[in-house]
Amino acid sequence: MAYIVIFWTALLEGRLLSNAMVSEMLSKQSGDGLDEEEGYYGYGVWIIDNEKGADIAYFQGCDPGVSFISEYNPNTETIAVLVSNYGDNVWKEMRKIRKEEL
Secondary structure (H helix, E strand, O other): OHHHHHHHHHHHOOOOOOHHHHHHHOOOOEOOOOOOOOEEEOOOOEEEOOOOOOOEEEEEEEEOOEEEEEEEEOOOOEEEEEEEOOOOOHHHHHHHHHHHHO
């Protein structure tokens, strides 16, 4: 999990891409926003609308027996990383964290 935090930190500090590219990456590029879980897609990350501030970016993955999600909330400057040995439970837990932050 520490490597994911290192990745987010380096990305947000402009050490991996230029600040302009990071801004584009974390901006809505496609999607209709009808599914509030998936929202929109940036470049390599999903974007969730946030009516109370800046939008939230996340990336995720799963296979049978494992699931993963990591998101960055620019409003609180929080990086959250959840990893599970279950294939479907990180999303419910991330919604709880997101609800507390908003």
